[in-house]
Amino acid sequence: MILKTRATSQPPVLAFVILWLTGLYLRLPILVIPPLTAAIDDDFNLPQALLGSLTTLPILMLSVGAILGSLVIIHLGARTTLAMALALVGLASAARGLTDQLALLLSFSAFMGLGIAIMQPALPALLTRWLQPTQLALGSAVYMNGMLMGEFIGAGLTLPILMPWLNNSWQLTLLVWSLPALLVVALLFLPKQHPLPATNNKANKSWMPNWSDPLLWRMGFLLAVSASLFFGGNAYLSSFLEARGESHLLQAAFFWFNIAQMFASILMLFMARRWIARILPIKISLIATIAGMLGMLLFNGWLSLMFGFMLSFWAGILLILLVALPPQLRSGHEAGKLAAGAFTVSYSLSFFLPLAGGLVADWFEQASLSLWFLLVLSLPAIPLAWGFPLQNKR
Numbered sequence: 001m002i003l004k005t006r007a008t009s010q011p012p013v014l015a016f017v018i019l020w021l022t023g024l025y026l027r028l029p030i031l032v033i034p035p036l037t038a039a040i041d042d043d044f045n046l047p048q049a050l051l052g053s054l055t056t057l058p059i060l061m062l063s064v065g066a067i068l069g070s071l072v073i074i075h076l077g078a079r080t081t082l083a084m085a086l087a088l089v090g091l092a093s094a095a096r097g098l099t100d101q102l103a104l105l106l107s108f109s110a111f112m113g114l115g116i117a118i119m120q121p122a123l124p125a126l127l128t129r130w131l132q133p134t135q136l137a138l139g140s141a142v143y144m145n146g147m148l149m150g151e152f153i154g155a156g157l158t159l160p161i162l163m164p165w166l167n168n169s170w171q172l173t174l175l176v177w178s179l180p181a182l183l184v185v186a187l188l189f190l191p192k193q194h195p196l197p198a199t200n201n202k203a204n205k206s207w208m209p210n211w212s213d214p215l216l217w218r219m220g221f222l223l224a225v226s227a228s229l230f231f232g233g234n235a236y237l238s239s240f241l242e243a244r245g246e247s248h249l250l251q252a253a254f255f256w257f258n259i260a261q262m263f264a265s266i267l268m269l270f271m272a273r274r275w276i277a278r279i280l281p282i283k284i285s286l287i288a289t290i291a292g293m294l295g296m297l298l299f300n301g302w303l304s305l306m307f308g309f310m311l312s313f314w315a316g317i318l319l320i321l322l323v324a325l326p327p328q329l330r331s332g333h334e335a336g337k338l339a340a341g342a343f344t345v346s347y348s349l350s351f352f353l354p355l356a357g358g359l360v361a362d363w364f365e366q367a368s369l370s371l372w373f374l375l376v377l378s379l380p381a382i383p384l385a386w387g388f389p390l391q392n393k394r
Helices: 012-024 033-044 048-076 078-098 102-130 133-156 158-165 170-178 181-187 214-243 247-275 279-298 301-323 325-329 333-364 369-378 381-386
Strands: 003-007 193-197
Touching: 012 102, 012 133, 012 181, 033 048, 033 102, 033 133, 033 158, 033 170, 048 078, 048 102, 048 333, 078 102, 078 170, 078 181, 102 133, 102 325, 102 333, 133 158, 133 247, 133 301, 133 325, 158 170, 214 247, 214 279, 214 301, 214 333, 214 369, 214 381, 247 301, 279 301, 279 369, 279 381, 301 325, 325 333, 333 369
Parallel strands: none
Antiparallel strands: 003 193
């Protein structure tokens, strides 16, 4: 008999704490690298393309490995898959600091990205087993808060706090940020579960996302808009401000642009049950994200930075609203399949679109064109959002 697990009456606080800690490692190991690039370059003397690949390669793997996560989930279950993937993330991330060979450094970065890719569909699948239906929205908001906090912690606290404490060693910094993931792996098995019979049908055997599902493509493209405008904004903010003669605002711009998503994740902890699985918040956050990019391009000085904050804040809200949908609309492994397909579409686009925007800017020798390119390509998402199969009320 095929068995499936479902949570017993364990204290929800325990599940929420574990979900937050797990979410932390969806981004922390990736965004710890940008602050360390100067120190890594001193040891490896890398060209800019290879130096940048230490950050972009894991992002590319997020699209490559999402479907693999769906396959592993159906054979091993959501919790075992998540534990194995998180262990891979922690070990591969730590191994980056233990090698002096470029090929191994890139390989470990790729394996780390693969682990994160498998984690992403496993989390929505696990939510439907650990939490009651009324807790799903909050559960999604909690692990997404952990993910966005991981972005800020990795990018914002590494240089000013951790590096000086570790004698400015990038190797030790990677170890300290990475190895606690193994403790979270152990925590994943604390919530008690008991086996319940499950129907042995074709849906349970299928692991490939349903590529004919319009919801998958709508989610994937809207997620790509959120990720492309955020990652593209980060990638080209420096050259954009320098071209306008506003390099003196660069430090403030990066700070407010990145901390905005942390504020978004905190707001969603309170608004999750009201906003998630409703169409109106998705429409508002999409329009506000696009408007933020437009305002950042059209205005100068601090007003431009305010629109950049607006872009990042609402992109974070849109991200959480969309990532929280699979466990609301599907159960168990079906939620993981939907998430895997949407992540494959979104991360493929969010890797290549900012890259294409950079090529356009280089071709015409105008830095702002990279961001105008992303803005124009985000406009088709508006009719997609208006056709989303959700209601304004639950």
